[in-house]
Amino acid sequence: MSDLLVVEDLTVTFPTARGPVDVVRSVSFTLGRDETLGIVGESGSGKSMTSLAVMGLLPKGARASGSVRLDGVELLGRPDRELRRLRGDRMSMIFQDPLSSLNPYYTVGLQIEEVYRAHRGGSGKDARKVAIAALQQVGLPDPERRVDYYPHQFSGGQRQRVMIAMALVCSPELLIADEPTTALDVTVQAQILGLLAGLRKDSGMGLVFITHDLAVISSIATRVLVMRQGEQVEYATAEQVFAEPRHDYTRMLLDSIPRIDDPLDEGVTA
Amino acid sequence: MTLLRATGLTKRFAARGPLGVKAEFTAVDRVSFDVGPGETLAVVGESGSGKSTTARMIAKLMDPTEGSLEFDGEDVTRAKGAALARFRAGVQVVFQDPFSSLNPRHTVERILTAPLVYQGIAPNGSRRAHAKELMERVGLNPDHSLRYPAQFSGGQAQRIGIARALAVNPKLVICDEAVSALDVSVQAQVIELLRRLQRESGFSFVFIAHDLAVVRQIAHRVAVMSKGRIVELGDTAQVFGDPRDEYTRTLLAAVPRINPEWDRRRRERVQA
Known part of the structure; x- marks a missing residue:
């Protein structure tokens, strides 16, 4: 069986007043089914642009070159009409701020049903059942009632659960999560990470998890891609990146993170 | 000795309950603590814990509904006029987002000398020399004193915010999530800077943060807040090593x- 996602030599270019600028340069990675790839980097590293290029969601004017293949099929250069059929069906994405991804005027049930019916058709009644099941799957209590709630009636962590339910309603093979827990409190973050890991395991989908937080990556990813200023710095198994990093930048990042379990007063002096 | 003492600080906001019945929401509920000279007290908690409201009350950006605040031996709970001005000269705040707390149309020199103007303090030497000296203290190139905030990176802009807080030689600096928005490598440098400045100048910090690992690096004592109350207050080693709550x-x-x-x-390899 081929790899689920193959990205080769991906370059993303933005036109600017001073000429074209590459925000992602020659990035290559593969993601197998049942795998979680963590993409980690600081701000401006190009980690979000890489994932948007995979989804075909780059901002207007940006150009992507190279190759992005989902299950052997090239996605770069495909018309948006075809990509729209894939998004939400075979590949889905969730973002940092669920509130800005949800329409405040519609119940969450309607929004999940809309995704389902756009891809699978069927009656409204069936779609509603699917939406309730999807909310149940992400651990929202009382989904029969919550399906008729509006986004503002949920807490931040619950809204992220709703987004995950919407992303998974068509059982995609690929889920890209861009900083999905960054805006959440640590206790809620732990719950969402557990939920994503469990759902990925049950469904056998591939997960790309983007974050600036190395500790989060360590807890969820099997493979890690470290990016810096649009370039791929290191790409290896999680164990290798954390236990035997090859690059100075990765080492510097690992040295920068404060450890909660280290002895106090470890001689941090100026 | 105590520099700042908060006693029973409480903040209630008007809210609307079911059926439009008037209700009150208690954001901060009888919070008490003190901060000694040269000490760093961290206030940690999740969103909605009341830590930022507490910060605003001790910075006197918001009046408490109940409770009192003492600074440098003086009751400042209802301070106005000259007493409030004295308080402002002694207490400065560093905010989370440097770009929204620095005027984009002012040069760094103007930003760094503004606190002196408000306090009516004459700088040592010229304004320019004063700004350059502050920039050097926080690790910025003093030749950039006529640049604008947008010409700096996030970490550099936060250094400007820190320099502005130090401009009046405060006794207490309140940091409200001052390093939360920074990348990890930059964050480590800014924490380092804050520790060095405190060693050099001996001011106190109240450090509001949600990141426990960061707090552990900088605080002498930690107050943990939940639902408006302090649930635990103790030395950093105790709160992290032997949490009671x-x-x-x-x-x-x-x-x-x-x-x-x-x-x-990895660490064994580094040492080998």
């Missing part, structure tokens, strides 16, 4: 950690 334990357990086995192997 159930909520503190839950919070510490939830902090993501790098796989300890991998981390140990």
Whole structure:
């Protein structure tokens, strides 16, 4: 069986007043089914642009070159009409701020049903059942009632659960999560990470998890891609990146993170 | 000796209950603590815990509904006029987002000398020399004193915010999530800077943050807040090493950690 996602030599270019600028340069990675790839980097590293290029969601004017293949099929250069059929069906994405991804005027049930019916058709009644099941799957209590709630009636962590339910309603093979827990409190973050890991395991989908937080990556990813200023710095198994990093930048990042379990007063002096 | 003492600080906001019945929401509920000279007290908690409201009350950006605040031996709870001006000269705030707290149309020199103007203090030497000296103290190139905030990176802009807080030689600096928005490598440098400045100048910090690992690096004592109350207050070593409160334990357990086995192997290799 081929790899689920193959990205080769991906370059993303933005036109600017001073000429074209590459925000992602020659990035290559593969993601197998049942795998979680963590993409980690600081701000401006190009980690979000890489994932948007995979989804075909780059901002207007940006150009992507190279190759992005989902299950052997090239996605770069495909018309948006075809990509729209894939998004939400075979590949889905969730973002940092669920509130800005949800329409405040519609119940969450309607929004999940809309995704389902756009891809699978069927009656409204069936779609509603699917939406309730999807909310149940992400651990929202009382989904029969919550399906008729509006986004503002949920807490931040619950809204992220709703987004995950919407992303998974068509059982995609690929889920890209861009900083999905960054805006959440640590206790809620732990719950969402557990939920994503469990759902990925049950469904056998591939997960790309983007974050600036190395500790989060360590807890969820099997493979890690470290990016810096649009370039791929290191790409290896999680164990290798954390236990035997090859690059100075990765080492510097690992040295920068404060450890909660280290002895106090470890001689941090100026 | 105590520099700042908060006693029973409470903040209630008007809210609307079911059926439009008037209700009150207690954001901060009888919070008491004190901060000694040269000490760093961290206030940690999740969103909605009341930590930022507490910060605003001790910075006198918001009046408490109940309770009192003493600074440098003086009751400042209802301070106005000259007493409030004295308080402002002694207490400065560093905010989370440097770009929204620095005027984009002012040069760094103007930003750094503004606190002196408000306080009516004459700088040592010229304004320009004063700004350059402050820039040097926070690790910025003093030749850039006529640049605008947008010409700096996030970490550099936060250094400007810190320099502005130090302009009047405060006795207390309140940092409200001052390093939360920074990348990890930059964050480590700014924490380092804050520690050095405190060693050099001996001011106190109240450090408001949600990131427990960061707090542990900088605080002498820690207050853990939940639902408007302090659930635990103690020395950093005790709160992190031997937490007494159930909520503190839950919070510490939830902090993501790098796989300890991998981390140990890497560090052994570094040492070898």
